[in-house]
Structure formats: C-alpha cells, structure tokens
Amino acid sequence: MSKKFRVAIIGTGMIGSTAHAPAWSALPDDVELVATADILPERAESVAAGFDIPNHYGDPQKMLDEIQPDIVSVCTPNCYHKPLTIAALKAGAHVLCEKPIAPGYADAKEMYDVAESVGRELFITQTARFSGDSFAAKEYASKGMLGDMYYAETATLRRRGIPKWGVFHMKEHNAGGPVYDIGVHALDMLIWVMGNPKVVAVSGQTVLKFGNKDENLATSLFDSGADAGLLFEPRPYDYHEFDVEDFASGYMRLENGGSLVLRTSWAANVQQGAGSTFILGTEGGLMWDPLRYISNQGRYMADSTPHVPSGPGKAFAGHYQYMAHAVRVLRGEEEKIVKREEVLNVIRALDGLYASAEVGHEVQID
Ligand SMILES: NC(=O)c1ccc[n+]([C@@H]2O[C@H](COP(=O)([O-])OP(=O)(O)OC[C@H]3O[C@@H](n4cnc5c(N)ncnc54)[C@H](O)[C@@H]3O)[C@@H](O)[C@H]2O)c1
Missing domain, CATH: 3.40.50.720 (NAD(P)-binding Rossmann-like Domain)
Structure with a gap:
C-alpha cells in the first residue's frame, strides 16, 4: 500500500x-x-x-x-x-x-x-469546477459541441449574504469583498470551460452601498456561504469595519475576440440567486441551473438537459472531490485540474476589474 x-x-x-x-x-x-x-x-x-x-x-x-x-x-x-x-x-x-x-x-x-x-x-481550491455540471460543461466545450465560444455571462448575486463570522468585510485582511469571495469561483469556472482565453481588457465597477450600514435585517449564515454552519464562536461582527465592495460588475475582453460579463454581490436589491450563467458558441450554447445544452436538431431548435450524475449531496462537496483529486495528482495518477496559467489569468482579470473601477474606464491588461 x-x-x-x-x-x-x-x-x-x-x-x-x-x-x-x-x-x-x-x-x-x-x-x-x-x-x-x-x-x-x-x-x-x-x-x-x-x-x-x-x-x-x-x-x-x-x-x-x-x-x-x-x-x-x-x-x-x-x-x-x-x-x-x-x-x-x-x-x-x-x-x-x-x-x-x-x-x-x-x-x-x-x-x-x-x-x-x-x-x-x-x-x-477553485472548487466551483468540482461539480457534475461543471465537468459536463467542460466536456461539451472540449468536444467542440459549442464551437467558437464568443460570449459568456455569469452572476453570483446575493440579496443579503455578507459573511459575518470572520473578517471577510475588511480590506486589511481580505483585500476585497464578493469579487474575491464568490466572483472568483464563477469567473474561474467559466473561463476554464471556455478553454482559458486570456483576459486582455476589463471595464469594471465596484460599489459599497449596504455593507457599511445597519439595516437591521434578519439574515442567515447559510445565505452567506457557511454551508455547514460554524464549529466555533464567531468573531463579533461590526458593520463599521466594512470597507470592501458589496457589489461589482466587469466587462472583460478576451484575446480571441470574445467577451464575458461578471456580476457579483453580497448585498443588492435583487432576488437571491438572480441572473444567469451562460456561454454562447457557434455550434451550441450552455445555460446553467439547471445545465442545458442549446442547439439545433435538424430543422428544430432544441434544448437538452444532460443527466449529470449527482454528487455526494453534502456541504462543500467540491472540497471532498478536490482533496481526492489532489491525492491522485500527487500519486501521479492524474493531471492537475486547476492549473497555474488558469489561476493567474483569473487573478489578473480581477486585478483589472479593481483597477478599472478605480480609474473609471477600461484598462488593458499586460
Ligand atoms: N472554496 C470555498 O468554497 C471557500 C468558502 C469559504 C471560504 N473560503 C476561503 O477560505 C479562507 C478562510 O475563510 P473562512 O470562512 O474559513 O474564514 P474564517 O475567518 O472563518 O477562518 C480563518 C481562520 O484563519 C485564522 N488566521 C488568520 N490569520 C492567520 C494566520 N496568519 N495564521 C494562522 N491562522 C490565521 C483565523 O484565526 C481564523 O480561525 C478565505 O480565503 C476564503 O476566501 C473558500
């Protein structure tokens, strides 16, 4: 053994x-x-x-x-x-x-x-890739079923889902808000499915509208991402400390001539989970939640819903798959899924989003 x-x-x-x-x-x-x-x-x-x-x-x-x-x-x-x-x-x-x-x-x-x-x-641990839907989407794209992928959108919009158990809301400790918390997952998954086209320019917006106010609303830890609850006494939360963005959007140009749009929030006057994630390609499209393949069949436009094998159905299921994958990589049994050039492409794009928001116009990324 x-x-x-x-x-x-x-x-x-x-x-x-x-x-x-x-x-x-x-x-x-x-x-x-x-x-x-x-x-x-x-x-x-x-x-x-x-x-x-x-x-x-x-x-x-x-x-x-x-x-x-x-x-x-x-x-x-x-x-x-x-x-x-x-x-x-x-x-x-x-x-x-x-x-x-x-x-x-x-x-x-x-x-x-x-x-x-x-x-x-x-x-x-870009664990958004480690789900049945993500692996299926990647397979559709890799097999050419989408053709030339020229546009995509993703939305991770929480209505009121500010993580309040730690220091997520403080620049000093986390440097950014929903962009680095949930936006990074959404962008990573999308760009990976699309074959990691390099992001070459970004026009971004970041705002802080709600996080630094006491709205006295009933909220839940689960709505802010603590899917398995907490096993410890949380640090006392003080909204006066909130100094990161609570909403961001970005329009990103890709080196292959395509583009994508990212929207992410911890707090916004929008239905929880609103907005859609999709990829447009010349041979077909993909839409998420549930995953659908949009294409033509003969003379007919057709949508199909793949039967993706379900995962273990527990909190942070992607982590369980990721750890098992990491072990197999270290044993030389499979190739790494989350690669250096992909992670760096995403983080450079997010640098661009923040830089563009700061200067108020599109920035080129080199
Ligand atoms: N992949 C995912 O789905 C996912 C989900 C949630 C959080 N995260 C990431 O996990 C990280 C932690 O998030 P969290 O929710 O567990 O936060 P948390 O505040 O609950 O836990 C962070 C822990 O780190 C400790 N810590 C701080 N500085 C330290 C240091 N210098 N040395 C040792 N310990 C230190 C804190 O005392 C705290 O116990 C963040 O980067 C976050 O983005 C990822």
Whole structure:
C-alpha cells in the first residue's frame, strides 16, 4: 500500500473546520491529519480534538518546523495566503491554498514560482469546477459541441449574504469583498470551460452601498456561504469595519475576440440567486441551473438537459472531490485540474476589474 500523506491545516475557521478537516478525514487510506495551527490557538485545539488530530499550534511556522507535514491546507483570510503558502512550500510541503490564491497577480505568480523552485505542488481550491455540471460543461466545450465560444455571462448575486463570522468585510485582511469571495469561483469556472482565453481588457465597477450600514435585517449564515454552519464562536461582527465592495460588475475582453460579463454581490436589491450563467458558441450554447445544452436538431431548435450524475449531496462537496483529486495528482495518477496559467489569468482579470473601477474606464491588461 502507498504511503499516507501527513496533512496539516493552517487556519481552522469556517472553511478549515467544516470543509478541509472533514474532506481530508474522508480519505483515511491516503491521508493522516497530523496537526492544526491557528493564530487563535483555542480554534486549532478544538478542531484537533474534534477530528482526532494529535497536534495543535498557535504558531504556524512552529508547526511546520516541528511536524514537517507532506501537505498543508492554507485556510486563512486572503491576505495571509501568500506568506503561509510560501512558508509551507519552503518547509517541504505540497499546499492546498484556499481561493482566491492571493489578492494580486504579482503575489500569485510568486507563489507558483516558489512552488516550482522547491519542486512542490500548489493546488488552489477553485472548487466551483468540482461539480457534475461543471465537468459536463467542460466536456461539451472540449468536444467542440459549442464551437467558437464568443460570449459568456455569469452572476453570483446575493440579496443579503455578507459573511459575518470572520473578517471577510475588511480590506486589511481580505483585500476585497464578493469579487474575491464568490466572483472568483464563477469567473474561474467559466473561463476554464471556455478553454482559458486570456483576459486582455476589463471595464469594471465596484460599489459599497449596504455593507457599511445597519439595516437591521434578519439574515442567515447559510445565505452567506457557511454551508455547514460554524464549529466555533464567531468573531463579533461590526458593520463599521466594512470597507470592501458589496457589489461589482466587469466587462472583460478576451484575446480571441470574445467577451464575458461578471456580476457579483453580497448585498443588492435583487432576488437571491438572480441572473444567469451562460456561454454562447457557434455550434451550441450552455445555460446553467439547471445545465442545458442549446442547439439545433435538424430543422428544430432544441434544448437538452444532460443527466449529470449527482454528487455526494453534502456541504462543500467540491472540497471532498478536490482533496481526492489532489491525492491522485500527487500519486501521479492524474493531471492537475486547476492549473497555474488558469489561476493567474483569473487573478489578473480581477486585478483589472479593481483597477478599472478605480480609474473609471477600461484598462488593458499586460
Ligand atoms: N472554496 C470555498 O468554497 C471557500 C468558502 C469559504 C471560504 N473560503 C476561503 O477560505 C479562507 C478562510 O475563510 P473562512 O470562512 O474559513 O474564514 P474564517 O475567518 O472563518 O477562518 C480563518 C481562520 O484563519 C485564522 N488566521 C488568520 N490569520 C492567520 C494566520 N496568519 N495564521 C494562522 N491562522 C490565521 C483565523 O484565526 C481564523 O480561525 C478565505 O480565503 C476564503 O476566501 C473558500
């Protein structure tokens, strides 16, 4: 039997405790969870206790030095992805870093460069790709069933779904709002299905209209993405600290002459989940939720709904698939799905969106 990978988790908040820890634990033949680390040591300790993990630390570097894990999950707020990922890579571990890889192309590229220089794999958990619909869409596109894909739109619009359990709403810790939280998933999935055309120009808008006010509305953690709830006492939320965008839109030109539109919000006066995701191609189109293939059959226009095999039907199901995939990649059994050039294309496009919003006109990306 092949050796088990010794896995550690840095950042044991919502996603560390309700997605990474259970998803790694679901691979007992391949993985052994060996340590947790969090700057709030009580969180590291309680997740270690909850998942039978033998070591917990308040200092991630000390954990890396003493435990020397084979794989590290980096599950901290966005601004700490880069230093912790690089520290883990330099300590000899492969890294699964949460999305967005980092707030900014230069930092993201440096992370991949370090991974390459030390000969370790860097996986970014763009888990929106890891669903039956996404894999089916990718297959339709790759087999030429869409033809030339010249336009796409995606919308991840929450009516009131600001994540309030951590520091998502603070630039200092996360650098951006829904763009880096849910927009990055939507854009990543769409561009991947389209074959990763390079984004060459962006016209973007970011606004803050609701997040920094007390609307006294009843909201839920589930509506803001904590699909498996919380396993810890959340940090007290204060809307006065909210200084990221709560809505953004971007029109992106692609190097192949195509274009796409991204819209994303944590708060907007729109029905939860409104807006659609679709790709237009010369041979067919795809629409999401549910996934439909739009084409002609003989003299007739026809829509078909593929019967996509259903997944495990649990919270953060994509993480379970991603961790199993990462193990197979590390064992040399399959090719990496989330590749460097795709992640960098997306993060550079989002840099462009923020830069364009700042200057108020379209910006070229080089
Ligand atoms: N892939 C997905 O679907 C998905 C879903 C939610 C969140 N995320 C991503 O996961 C990351 C964390 O989100 P979350 O909801 O778990 O946030 P969270 O606030 O619940 O948890 C973050 C944890 O990191 C700890 N931390 C902060 N700085 C640290 C440091 N320097 N060293 C060690 N620990 C540190 C905090 O104490 C906290 O426990 C974000 O980047 C977010 O974008 C991804």
